[in-house]
Amino acid sequence: MEEQPEEEAMPHTVTLKQRKEYAGDVLFAEFSRPADYAFTAGQWCFLALPDRGIADERGLRRHLSITSAPEEDHLGFATKISDSAFKQTLARIEIGEEIRVEAPKGRLHLPADTDRPVCFLAGGIGITPFRSLAVHSTRSSTGHRITLLYSSRTPEEAVFLDEFQALGGENARFRFVATMTRMQQSQRSWAGREGRMDSQVIREEFPEWERGAFYVAGPPNMVGTMLELLAELAVPEERITVEKFMGY
Ligand SMILES: Cc1cc2nc3c(=O)[nH]c(=O)nc-3n(C[C@H](O)[C@H](O)[C@H](O)COP(=O)(O)OP(=O)(O)OC[C@H]3O[C@@H](n4cnc5c(N)ncnc54)[C@H](O)[C@@H]3O)c2cc1C
Numbered sequence: 016m017e018e019q020p021e022e023e024a025m026p027h028t029v030t031l032k033q034r035k036e037y038a039g040d041v042l043f044a045e046f047s048r049p050a051d052y053a054f055t056a057g058q059w060c061f062l063a064l065p066d067r068g069i070a071d072e073r074g075l076r077r078h079l080s081i082t083s084a085p086e087e088d089h090l091g092f093a094t095k096i097s098d099s100a101f102k103q104t105l106a107r108i109e110i111g112e113e114i115r116v117e118a119p120k121g122r123l124h125l126p127a128d129t130d131r132p133v134c135f136l137a138g139g140i141g142i143t144p145f146r147s148l149a150v151h152s153t154r155s156s157t158g159h160r161i162t163l164l165y166s167s168r169t170p171e172e173a174v175f176l177d178e179f180q181a182l183g184g185e186n187a188r189f190r191f192v193a194t195m196t197r198m199q200q201s202q203r204s205w206a207g208r209e210g211r212m213d214s215q216v217i218r219e220e221f222p223e224w225e226r227g228a229f230y231v232a233g234p235p236n237m238v239g240t241m242l243e244l245l246a247e248l249a250v251p252e253e254r255i256t257v258e259k260f261m262g263y
Contacts (some may be wrong), residue, residue: 026115038171038228056151057123063115071100080143084150129158141233153186165210169201214247234263
């Protein structure tokens with residue numbers, strides 16, 4: 016994994032407002048947002064957690080994508096739960112407790128050219144920056160035509176599922192399509208697509224694929240799979256933007 020600088024300019028202190036678990040596998044945490052914490056949709060930041068007596072060699076600091084939009088008054092994050100000290104501490108801090116967030120970073124932003132249709136390709140936890148971008152585009156009426164293709168094992172595990180469905184009704188230029196790969200493990204009814212994401216799904220659900228811009232985010236394996244699908248469609252590299260969640 017790439018070395019990250021240890022020192023960051025002036026971290027901000029934020030407090031935990033709410034936390035939610037999805038199917039026991041994904042944790043969503045919402046923090047207060049300092050008035051002077053400016054970021055652009057799709058960015059990430061380092062979170063540094065207080066010591067709650069759980070330690071490992073990787074420590075209590077990680078980069079996570081910001082799931083909230085700049086138009087919102089809070090900072091949201093979602094992560095897959097693991098045994099690491101960072102994740103176990105994040106799962107234990109209490110409402111009202113303080114953590115530190117560092118300066119926002121990253122260049123996952125919408126194209127300047129709003130004529131070019133955009134497709135977000137997300138699998139599992141790779142959905143995180145796309146909530147920020149989709150909410151931003153809706154709240155600020157950026158004019159982008161966005162299709163979000165989201166692959167999840169079950170609806171229970173699909174973070175922000177209800178929100179994305181609602182956003183589709185609110186913003187005529189935002190189209191949301193989810194596909195579930197393990198409905199046999201779900202207790203919820205699902206009227207949408209089932210099965211793995213493949214190049215045929217992309218062609219069907221994003222008919223502008225021959226000229227559209229693609230955004231892919233998530234753990235390296237998932238990003239690799241999505242890039243293989245785009246290679247099958249011969250999408251040139253200059254139309255693909257990637258955010259790899261190194262550290263998975
Ligand atoms: C730009 C960016 C945005 C990200 N956004 C998100 C996000 O929104 N949500 C999210 O869940 N994650 C995100 N990540 C990844 C996140 O920072 C964590 O790395 C990831 O969640 C795994 O954390 P963990 O505590 O479970 O890791 P661990 O369980 O500690 O380790 C995960 C894997 O890394 C290996 N590993 C252990 N120590 C090291 C080490 N020192 N160096 C390298 N590998 C090691 C382990 O063997 C294991 O295979 C993002 C990463 C980047 C770079």
